[in-house]
Amino acid sequence: xxxxxxxxxxxxxxxxxxxxxRRRRLWPRLTHFAGFAGPGVxxxxxxVLAPIVVSVGYSLTNYNPFNPPTKYVGLRNxxxxxxxxxxxxxxxxxxxxxxIVVIVPNVLGLxxxxxxxxxxxxxNALRSVFFIPVVLSSVVVSVIWTRLLDNDGxxxxxxxxxxVDNPPGWLSDPKYALYSVGAILSWQMLGLCVVVYLAGLxxxxxxxxxxxxxxxxxxxxxxRMVTWPLLAPALTINTVVLLISGFKVFDHIQVITHGGPGTxxxxxxxxxxxxxxxxxxxxxxxxxxxxxxxxxxxxxxxxALKLLQRREVEL
Amino acid sequence: MNRILAxxxxxxxxxxxxxxCSTKDTSQGSGAKEITFxxxxxxxxxxQYWDAAIKRVTDKYPDIxxxxxxxxxxxxxxxxxxxxxxGQFPDVMIxxxxxxxxxxxxLYAWGPAELTDFEFPSNGAIKGKVYQLPANTQTIPVxxxxxxxxxxxxxxxxxKTYAELLDDAAKLKARNITPFVVGGGHDALGxxxxxxxxxxxxxxxxxxxxxxxxxxxxxxxPDFQKAAGKLADLAAKGYINKRDLSRDxxxxxxxxxxxxxxxxxxxxxxxxxxxxxxxxxxxxIGQFNWPADDGxxxxxxxxxxxxxxxxTAKNLDAAKKxxxxxxxxxxxxxxxxxxxxxxxxxxxxxxxADTGAxxxxxxxxxxxxxAAHAVVPAFGFEAGDxxxxxxxxxKWVSAAADLITGKPVAQVxxxxxxxxxxxx
Numbered sequence: 001x002x003x004x005x006x007x008x009x010x011x012x013x014x015x016x017x018x019x020x021x022r023r024r025r026l027w028p029r030l031t032h033f034a035g036f037a038g039p040g041v042x043x044x045x046x047x048v049l050a051p052i053v054v055s056v057g058y059s060l061t062n063y064n065p066f067n068p069p070t071k072y073v074g075l076r077n078x079x080x081x082x083x084x085x086x087x088x089x090x091x092x093x094x095x096x097x098x099x100i101v102v103i104v105p106n107v108l109g110l111x112x113x114x115x116x117x118x119x120x121x122x123x124n125a126l127r128s129v130f131f132i133p134v135v136l137s138s139v140v141v142s143v144i145w146t147r148l149l150d151n152d153g154x155x156x157x158x159x160x161x162x163x164v165d166n167p168p169g170w171l172s173d174p175k176y177a178l179y180s181v182g183a184i185l186s187w188q189m190l191g192l193c194v195v196v197y198l199a200g201l202x203x204x205x206x207x208x209x210x211x212x213x214x215x216x217x218x219x220x221x222x223x224r225m226v227t228w229p230l231l232a233p234a235l236t237i238n239t240v241v242l243l244i245s246g247f248k249v250f251d252h253i254q255v256i257t258h259g260g261p262g263t264x265x266x267x268x269x270x271x272x273x274x275x276x277x278x279x280x281x282x283x284x285x286x287x288x289x290x291x292x293x294x295x296x297x298x299x300x301x302x303x304a305l306k307l308l309q310r311r312e313v314e315l
Numbered sequence: 316m317n318r319i320l321a322x323x324x325x326x327x328x329x330x331x332x333x334x335x336c337s338t339k340d341t342s343q344g345s346g347a348k349e350i351t352f353x354x355x356x357x358x359x360x361x362x363q364y365w366d367a368a369i370k371r372v373t374d375k376y377p378d379i380x381x382x383x384x385x386x387x388x389x390x391x392x393x394x395x396x397x398x399x400x401x402g403q404f405p406d407v408m409i410x411x412x413x414x415x416x417x418x419x420x421x422l423y424a425w426g427p428a429e430l431t432d433f434e435f436p437s438n439g440a441i442k443g444k445v446y447q448l449p450a451n452t453q454t455i456p457v458x459x460x461x462x463x464x465x466x467x468x469x470x471x472x473x474x475k476t477y478a479e480l481l482d483d484a485a486k487l488k489a490r491n492i493t494p495f496v497v498g499g500g501h502d503a504l505g506x507x508x509x510x511x512x513x514x515x516x517x518x519x520x521x522x523x524x525x526x527x528x529x530x531x532x533x534x535x536x537p538d539f540q541k542a543a544g545k546l547a548d549l550a551a552k553g554y555i556n557k558r559d560l561s562r563d564x565x566x567x568x569x570x571x572x573x574x575x576x577x578x579x580x581x582x583x584x585x586x587x588x589x590x591x592x593x594x595x596x597x598x599x600i601g602q603f604n605w606p607a608d609d610g611x612x613x614x615x616x617x618x619x620x621x622x623x624x625x626x627t628a629k630n631l632d633a634a635k636k637x638x639x640x641x642x643x644x645x646x647x648x649x650x651x652x653x654x655x656x657x658x659x660x661x662x663x664x665x666x667x668a669d670t671g672a673x674x675x676x677x678x679x680x681x682x683x684x685x686a687a688h689a690v691v692p693a694f695g696f697e698a699g700d701x702x703x704x705x706x707x708x709x710k711w712v713s714a715a716a717d718l719i720t721g722k723p724v725a726q727v728x729x730x731x732x733x734x735x736x737x738x739x
Contacts, residue, residue: 065400066415066705151558152570169558172499174720260499261560262717263710263730278396280706280738281415 052294058287066281077288087289089264090272093178097268098246100182101189106238108186109193110231114223116194117201127198131191138188142255145184146171174265177257181266185252189245193238200234201227229311236308240301247297250274269293347380348633353395353405355386358565358594359587359655368647372640379633389502389564406628407638410620412698413439413446415705422446423624423635432643434660439619439698447698450621450642451657454614454681455693456506456580458605459589459673463598464492464577473603476610477514477545484554487577494554496576497719498567501712504560505695507580508546508715510605512694513615515542518607521691524701527735534731543714543724550719557719572596580605582696583677586656590671602676604684614684615693618660703735710734 059077063070081087112130116123133141148154149170159167170180204227212222250270253259259267259275267275269289277286354365362385369381384405386394392412398404399421416422424444430436438449460473468487474480484494497504516523516538526532533539549555562570568588571579574596579585588594607613622638624631641647643661651657652666656674658681659666666678684690692701695711703711710731717727 066419068419146561146563150561150566151556152562152566152575169561171561172558172720257561258500260713260716261557262720262722263713275706275709278393278400279709281396282706283400 052291055287055290058284059291061284063284063287064281065283070284073284077285078292080285081288081292086264086267087269087272090267090269093264093266094247094249094268094270096178097182097185097249098243100179101185101246101249102239102242104182104186105189105193105242106235109190109238110197112190112194113197113201116198127194130194133188134191134195136188138251139255141184141188142252145187146256149180169261171257172261174261177261178266181249181252181256184256185246185249189242192241196234196238197231200231204230232308232312236305236312239308240305243301243304244297247293247300269296347378348630349380349382350406350628350630350634350637351382351384351403352637353384353386353391353398353408353411355389355391355410357389358568359584361654364650364654368641368644368650371644371646372637375640375644376633376636379637381637389500404625404627406625406630406634407641408623408625411447411623412702412705412708413441413623414699414702416623417441417444417446417699421626423626423628423631429635429639432662434662435618438660439701441699447619447623448621448638448642449618449660451651451659452616452618452681453582453584453620453657453693453696454616454677454684455582455696456510456605456615457583457585457602457677457680458510459571459579459581459585460601460603461571461574461577461596461598462601464574465601468492468577473601474606477606477608480606481552481554484549484552484578488553493556493559493576494578495549496567496571496579497555497559498562498564498570499560499716500564501695501708502582503562503564503567504715504719505712506582507555508542508711508718509615509694509696510580511542511545512539513691514605514607514613515539515545517615517691517694518611518613524692524694524697524703528700528704533728534735535725535728540724540728543718543728546715547718547721547724551721555719557721560716560719574598582656583658583674583681584656586671586673586677587654589673590653590656600673602673602680604680612684612687612689614681614690615696616681616684616690617693617696617698619698620657704738706738707731707735 060072060074061070062073062077116126116130146153150156151169151172153170155170156167168176170176208226208230209222212226217225248270249268253266253268253271254274257266259265259271264272270293273286273289273293276289277283352369354360356362356365365383365385369383373379373381384398388394391408391410395405395408395411395416399416404421413422417424418441424446425448427436430445430449433449435449435452437445439445439447458473464487465472465483468483468490470483470486474483487494495507497507519538520526520532523532527534546555550557559567559570568579568581568585570576571581572588572594589596589600604612604614621642624634624638628634645664648659648661648664649667651659652670652674656677658678666674670678681690695703695708697703702708714727714731717730718724
């Protein structure tokens, strides 16, 4: 018995050698992974990554399909961008538009979300009403607002009816056109902010408000000390989404102002890319603009994300 | 389970691959050759207009099957470029600027034998070759005026000199009538600027654009600056309302038809709307040529605007046959005079007797100009070697808007030279 116990124990014989067994375990996992991720990765590579790589390639050339041959020009296109007044104007226009689009819907969206954070059919209906512009096509929104804001549109007709002899040219005066477009974009994005803030508000525990109220905090102090810090994730989402949307604006400009009135007063970078690439045929140069736009969006969004995430608190 | 998933993924990939690789040839079976045809729509050129015009040709040639494409907006040239880039270049296109496409070898060059029926067979040539059928002539602009509003301002008839035009505009404005109806964009604003440039630039130097290509003249030169200054002056005096720049082409035409302004400098295609029972306004419409300083007759016109054929069309012969038949069909030509006010530049063609009064008056004005050798190119509407470099036309339109919104004239003209340099 003792001898039996002392005898070295031998592992049970393996059915297969270890390496082969590992391979058999790995293969099903790989196929499993590929089955789920493969189609998505394929689509991403084909329709996102490959065009970016191709654009970077074009941006290093003087590619103009109507004026061959295409030559490698190194970083010349990028150097030209920094002295191109048209591009610098579009950068300024895009920045102003992005600031409007980030600030206005965020502020108004928070205010409306606070008002709609109640129970009842009316509030549910109002939430849907505020969200409708988000799901509308930007072209449809642009056409509607063009009709409302042009010189003979509803707004100016109303102003004339109220005795304003010369109402502003909301879309035709360079002083107002950019801000009018900013207002239209803000109107369309407002619903998104409202919904995200509402979701954030509904995640704030009622006990925290009750505790703050017991401690004597009024509504403003409770908002500042309880609600606002806990809405940080919602603010992060809204800000980053609006930042990216603001920098990419193209369709509204194409339909409403076509970059005007006049030269470039509302021409965003995305609009400028299309005009340079498909009207002036300078595809290499337009690609450099597009690549720079991508870098700007990535850097600004990254910084905003980092800064805003620092504010976030965990319950 | 994993095997099922893996098999599913493989099947999906295979199906995607097979779908991508296969092409649907709808022309198979029926024996018909299919071609694609890029059109564009305006208040005059409705979907029904295009469908009927295509049908006239396909009735004659049942072996040709046409797939109609429609440009999403008036800028069909940019759309054609996008289609070319994405490998979907149409086989046949209409009224697309050939500049750029031709030089890159994308268009079929018509031979002299194919152009024998055209009155001006070499119009719009690029380096000696004709890529766009020179199908019709358009006078750009004719100034249409609202006789009722003119009467209200005690104006007995159209002005004969530029000074008279300014006087008339002042009288109209004093009566609270907007003197000029304009809009934004090439077709809604361009004709007004083209009128001024015809009398002040092209009348003095009909080769101005060729000279610009050769670097002999510039936009910043005194003649062009003077013309640009006239447009700026019309806006500064309130004869052109800068708030109207937000109007698109259709809204601009409607504004004139609704009596929202007294004068409308537009291509002669507006005659179709003035004559059509559906759109004809209650007031009478007169027309005159944009007046020169000294009252001499100058009529800006452009002959071209016809069909173009892709050099790489799959069924090139069918595409060529369709284009020529479309352009020379008597029914199509008659319809183009009635629906779009065009003057077909086809040998032996006479417009139908039942064309409207506005069309007839415009046709008469044009023939007077031809007899007086007073026809000059229409600035901003030229094509081929006679036109601006690709991309500059859009800057020219923006420059016109800049002038109206008050940008300094010299600065606007200099910026056009800069844009020209960039494009060259």
